[in-house]
Amino acid sequence: MFFYKLKVTFFGNFFLKNEIISLNWFFLPKIFLKLKLNQLLLFVTPLSRRGYLQKVVYFITKNTTTNVFIFDLLYHQTTIKFFKKTPTLLIGPVPMTYDIKNLDIVIPVSDDNIFSQLFLIKNILLVSKWVEYRKYSQFLQT
Numbered sequence: 001m002f003f004y005k006l007k008v009t010f011f012g013n014f015f016l017k018n019e020i021i022s023l024n025w026f027f028l029p030k031i032f033l034k035l036k037l038n039q040l041l042l043f044v045t046p047l048s049r050r051g052y053l054q055k056v057v058y059f060i061t062k063n064t065t066t067n068v069f070i071f072d073l074l075y076h077q078t079t080i081k082f083f084k085k086t087p088t089l090l091i092g093p094v095p096m097t098y099d100i101k102n103l104d105i106v107i108p109v110s111d112d113n114i115f116s117q118l119f120l121i122k123n124i125l126l127v128s129k130w131v132e133y134r135k136y137s138q139f140l141q142t
Contacts, residue, residue, distance in 0.1 A: 008091075009060060010043060011079055012071035012121075015114055017044045019121050020071070028060070047079045061086050069124075071117045073098060093120055 008027050012020040020043050047057065061068075061083075068083050070076050070092040080102055083090055090103040095112040109116045 006067055008067045008069050010069045010071070011076050012044055012117065013075050013114075014044045016071065016117060016121065019118075020044050023121070023124070046076050047082050057082065058086070061088055067091060070103070071120065072112075073102060074112065093117065 010020050010023045024043055066087065067089045068091065070080060070090060073092065073094060080090065089105065091105040092103050093107045093109040093116065094100050094103060095109055100106045
C-alpha cells in the first residue's frame with residue numbers, strides 16, 4: 001500500500017481525530033484543498049442519511065481513492081454500509097468477536113479498544129516511514 005502509493009482514506013473515532021486527519025492529509029492532499037474545514041470532521045464522524053456527507057464521500061471515492069481503512073467498526077457501521085455499495089476495498093482491524101464479513105481485508109485484533117487502534121495507527125506510520133527510507137536507499141544505490 002505504501003510502496004505503490006495507493007490512495008487510502010482513513011476513518012476513525014473522534015478520540016483519534018488529529019491522527020486520522022493527518023493520515024488523510026498525507027494520502028489525499030488534493031482533496032483537502034477542495035474541502036471546507038467543517039467537512040474535515042467527516043472522517044471522524046459516522047456517515048448519516050444526510051445527503052451532503054454522502055456526496056462528499058462519493059466525490060472522494062470517485063476522484064481519488066478506492067481503498068478505505070476503517071479503525072472503529074461499531075462507530076462506522078453506516079459508513080461501512082455506504083462503502084459496500086461503491087467499488088472500494090475496505091480494510092481494518094476486526095476484533096475476534098465481530099463478524100469478519102463486514103470488511104474485505106481483515107486485520108485481526110484481540111479486542112476493540114482505543115489502545116489497539118492507537119497501536120495500529122503507530123504501526124501504519126512506522127511502516128510508511130520504513131518504506132520511504134527503503135525507497136530512498138534504493139534511489140541512492142542507482
